[in-house]
Amino acid sequence: MGLLVRSLVLRNWRNFEEKSIDFSDGMTILCGHNAVGKTNTVEALQILTAGFSFRKPKPSQLIREDAASAKISARLEGDGRVIDVACEVDSKRRHFMRNGKKCTSQDLPESLMSVLFNPDDLSFVKRGASYRRDELDGFGRQANRGYGKVFSAYQRSVEQRNRLLKEDCPDLALLDAWDASVALGGAALLVARYRLFERLRTHLRAIYQEISEGEQVDCTYESSLGIDLAGRGRDEVCEAFAAKLCEMRSAELRRQQTLVGPQRDDLAFTINGRDARAFGSQGQQRSIVLAWKMAEVELSRELSGETPLLLLDDVMSELDEGRRGAMTRFVQGSIQTVVTTTNLGYFPQELLDAAKTVIMDE
């Protein structure tokens, strides 16, 4: 089964002064009333595995009110290995450690990746494009350290180019230089992102068909460069990007921002050939996100050779019986899962018998 999270310790973390939790190899259910700290616990697990939090908090928000710093740590065990990961937070930044030595957030997923599914994800198909891009990039950053570096470098170039575009009279020679840098970095990100997308898409199609009794889902990557990225290498994409920046120059000067590139792309889903956003029922759209998360689990396994940690934050109550059943069957396969709920009634007895339940109303 690979590495598993054995235990978690939270100190001055959000609403917790001091809290320790031990996890089972299979499913651990964190059950408790609203605001008891279930999501805060899941967030700590995500930070110690993925290296980031879906809430995108400032460091100070992670520290318990009236405390100066916070610390979370987890012990990972499996296949004869023991790895201790930790994150200390002060008011300005987070400091990561693996086996007592300093490391970066990008080092953590090399030990164990995680896939998180929460109620906000249920509108994955319908929400703004940035939500879908974040999902893809968040997965990419875990799957490959290089992805994170390429992503951050591109983001910095675009920010600097945007700053220049916002000046009263931008220096056009300098803008040319930024165009070259943005096209180069953007092409690297696009090629990496598209490769990841293609592999997720393959799993998505197969899983969706299984959970929806034969309906066909598909997903396309919509590039703001107006090109099909399939089969294109970095040089070709860089050339297309540079040409597009030339074409867009007057519009970008007018609008004072970079209007094309990975930060403008989107994913679009179809069900049996029809646009899932416009025509899909709420249930079908939820099946897409369920299948997408399962696809991330499968691809994590493929890429890292380890089964990721699955974090299901309060989603069981949001799924209808059929989809809850699909999720239940999926987690009954060998994957360590941490689930939060306010109500154990959403879980079949068979699952409750096999799971470890941690009551958090303290």
Ligand SMILES: Nc1ncnc2c1ncn2[C@@H]1O[C@H](COP(=O)(O)OP(=O)(O)OP(=O)(O)O)[C@@H](O)[C@H]1O
């Ligand atoms: N830095 C902090 N210091 C103190 N309390 C905090 C801090 N950050 C968050 N909290 C509090 O933690 C509490 C628990 O939040 P959490 O989101 O984990 O709840 P939950 O158990 O998942 O609840 P629900 O079932 O409603 O989703 C909230 O009341 C929140 O205000």
